[in-house]
Amino acid sequence: MQKGIIGKKLGMTQLFDENGKVVPVTIIEAGPCVVVQKKTVESDGYQAVQLGYGDISAKKVTKPAKGHFDKADVAPKKTLREFRIDDISGLAVGDIVKADAFAAGDHIDVVGISKGKGYAGTIKRFNGHRLRESHGTGPVSRHAGSNGSTSTPSRVFKGKKLPGHLGAERVTIQNLTVVKIDAENNLIAIKGAVPGAKGSVVTIHDSVKA
Template sequence: MSGLIGKKVGMTSIFDELGRSIPVTVIEVEPCTITQIKTDESDGYNAVQLAAFDKTGKNVSKAVKGHFDKAGSSPKKVVSEIRDFIPEGLELGDQLTIEDVFNVGDLVDVVGISKGKGFTGVMKRHNFSGVGDQTHGQHNRERAPGSIGQASDPSRVFKGTKMAGRSGNARTKVKNLSVAKILSESNMLLITGSVPGPKGGYLEIYNQSEEVTS
């Protein structure tokens, strides 16, 4: 499984050969620097650590700066590890571009931090339907969660019960989107559909085509 780091720019639409409008998300994918290569022999598993988007050096600790210096790279804002991905012919400090990893039509999974929605009720958080027709005197309980009690046995609320609480702001994966277009000159990747997070949010984009076709 291969992948790169990107930043969400926003959404737009393109037209296919039949003139149909296709909604796409525009993702900026700068060349990602290889800052560490892990192998079974040294670390117990295979992985490559990628870094992208420059960061001001004064905001980096000496330990982190030394890690980037070892790869001959300037400090980066985002560092991510791609498991079971060892780029052939590339070494520490080399860069991966969009063309090295993706082709038009590839299936991809996109991981990001979803938009935070604050403290929400059960209808918004878990899609409860509510009372609806307000029968049996339910004049003010349309959006209430209903009973959660367990009587005298087991006399507790089970863990994981769907209740009101903080919604969003969590690591989220959207699977099986497809690469609609690649704009190499501007380092832009156009992916069908929507992806997690706000504009400017950082994303991990994994190429799943090899797994799907095998």
């Protein structure tokens, strides 16, 4: 990984490319982020930087967190994320990382928390098929069907696709493309959709498969 940043999803819109074709984009308010901590192989066993995003009142942070920010001599931040960057020599504690760290055409991965859909059945949750709407399957045709055999193994295997909570989990969308950068307003336009609701926090970093 060469670079990363924390941002906030503002919503979706559309842009036009040089051929006049519509490109659906998600707008991310990326940064400004501050380097709160540097981790090295000598001190931590691996190399990474910790970025902070979003100001927060000092009254709302715990004493350990306040000490962490005071050590770095930075104002308290609402969100902290760690990025394992290959070369951290160019970054120092207190440095500001902005949207212009990326450029149009970059391939990136975006990580966010998906929208919570509450309790859902197997059809909505796992795209399962319904049962026959004729004799013998009542009283509903949308339940999960058989959970397995009887005396052998006399249990339901782990991973069985059953009803449960849908969404509200960490999701990574890989190999998206940066369409446009607005460095003045710290905005990044990313082609396609990214996980999460409007206003949710996302992290952006170099694509691992580009």
